[in-house]
Amino acid sequence: MIEGILTGVNTAFSGYNIIMVMLGCFAGTIIGMLPGLGPMSAIALMIPITYGFDPASAMILMAGVYYGAIFGGSTSSILINAPGVAGTVSSSFDGYPMAKNGQAGKALAIAAYASFSGGTIAALFLLVAAPQLAKVSLSFQSADYFALMCVGLLSIAAFASKGQFLKAMIMTALGLALATVGQDALSDITRFAFGNINLMDGISFVLLVMATFAMSEAFMIIFKKMDINFKASDVSKDKLGSIKLSKDEVKEMVPVVGRTSILGFAVGVLPGAGATIASFLAWGFERSIASAKEKLKFGKGSIKGLTAPETANNAACTGSFVPLLTLGIPGSGTTAVMLGALLSFGVQPGPRLYIDQPELFWAVIISMYIGNVVLLVLNLPLIPYIARILAIPKNILVPLVLFFSVTGVYLISFNAFDIYFMAIVALLSLVLRILKYPMPPLILGFILGGMLEKNLRRALLINDGSFSFMWERPISLALFIIMIVIVLLQIYQGSKKKAELN
């Protein structure tokens, strides 16, 4: 194995491959920053370019594009509340409030440091134990995924504070309901499409998140401030772009990075979970272990709340290379595209890959270290300039946000129906927001809903209709116990606070 790693180091550090890493990271960051375009479209764009490359170089390039896009993806969530990738939705929970408070540069810097640490630590795990981790990838069955999604849903609690409980629950239920629109993934029955052919494939995630987050936010700005000369924040440009972190802030980040990079990596290794679930779990996990005082900050610009999902999504993205390379199992649409590319190069991912083609296997992993450094070096100097996007007067920024949201959605489906539908959803969510209904539970319910339903139904089919898997499978049982503990902890903390007030 050491020999293999050394060959990998050699391959990864060849001048040509270093250029590939840099190119991939750069292209990935840029594409990831555009709302609506995620790592999947970025990698699909790269495939024709890589024909004729040596497989290792092609994989290094594509891996760079992948984590580059996740890295850059947080930018639009933080700055304009437009998470174009599901994995960065939870980065907007705390990142966008920070940017609104005039700390855009700081928020972006935290995201960059967190992504870097998450990616690097996860690459270390990959280097030490990738072949052995293949077994872990296969340890989760449908029943366990169902339990995991249930734990993920718990983070909704964050939006249910202060008399908002019912509203948060209504929005979650709405999200779960929206996830059922379209052709049922298990039985080929079309649900809630009302005979409309455009709804048969379901509602696209990007459409929903752009309409409920970015567009409705833009509408809110129009409603709130009619003064067209009003700027995003009244702070100076220098402060907006400042990326300085205080010692205390760094101290706050370090333990979060440590915990959530392990969590993120572990979730990423599971082919049925991935970066999105990892980031939700990390955010919810950090919130539930935070002190009662810190807990209140979550969702309003907490440093921990931004660090957690940003670390976890990059760690998970690195972790997803375990099932991809050692089993040939893609855990997401993005890795599926990469698997297709690998097969077309005649590379057979699987348990024998690191023995048969060590130079490819290890070079990809080693290149991730280079890639993460490249991303940090590339992004940090740019942050002050990117952050100043928020200094653009609103009468220019708002139309720009609307433009990018609409094109982002259209470019995926090339279907004009999606634009009309998006406008309707955006207007409805504007009404809901004015009535103070929180949007994140809707998106959480929508993303988790599909997987929740599919895994539950599959588990029931496999168990011949019995719910016994909930206590018979040790992993499921453990996850449900964790869930109950978290809920009890919340209730206990709540009642303690009440007692203090009395």
Add this chain to the structure above:
Amino acid sequence: MKKIFIKLVSFLFMFGALSSSAIAVDKLHFVVPGGAGGGWDGCARGTGEALVKSGLLESASFENMSGGGGGKALAWMIKTQPKNTIMVQSTPIVLRSISRHSGYVSDSASSGVLSYKDVTPIAGIIGDFGAIAVAADSPYQSFADVVSAYNADPKSVKMAGGSTRGSMDHLIGALAFQSAGANPNNVVYIPYDGGGEALAGLLSGETQVLSTGFSEALGAGDQLRILGITANDRSADAPSVPTLKEQGYDAYFVNWRGFFGPPNMNASDRYDIAKMLGDMQSTPEWEVVRKRNAYVNIYNPGFDFMGFLEKQTVEMTALMKKLGVI
């Protein structure tokens, strides 16, 4: 002299123009019923690339029209009857018209369910057989082992597939069990979201058998043991993999991909495009595309294609009725 030269040149140009108009089809617009990067997309773009690079076609353009699992593009072809336009399709067009899928019901209510019969079949060009596989460490060494385990306890054999009930993956497995004398409706089918998840489900031990496409099963390498494929003969690419037929199970299924023109297509255009697609398959440019995607050539033009589709419809209707999905 100069005049003669000019005349000569203009004559040459005219001749050039005439001769190129003699080839009826020099430009083709490919309609892809799904999004960029999918199976249909790869087939259409690969075909276009090979046709243009080999000089059989002057230019190719592509359009992705996703919606309704392919139904939207089909309805569009019928409604607009575009010129020089062909649509890529595959086995689901047959399955979905059988299941009277609502996506295949046109908005003009009167015409009812749309199917391949409403457009012009040009040619099937590539195919993939079905495969029944188990995990490498499975106790089942042959399909007969699976069948005897099933006969002992039908619930002990759970079959994973990468798509919904009534989809191709389900039908491949059902066909195999039916050929062994079992009631396909009693086989527990566990649908997953894509082949990758189905493979993970099999390897995690929650299912015992995987029903999938042959090329996808080969893609999983030695983690799988392929017990049989739904072809008549063994494949040249993987000669060690047995067919179901040679083990005494008469199950044949091929997932084809091919092209369709608008309804009432001009017969000579139809012939020209079919011939062009046939000629393409012997070019080195197509060989590059074919190898890159691990396609299997099955050239099946015109009326043969039509007959094949009708036969597939009859067989699949019977099977789907048994499965209770229609």
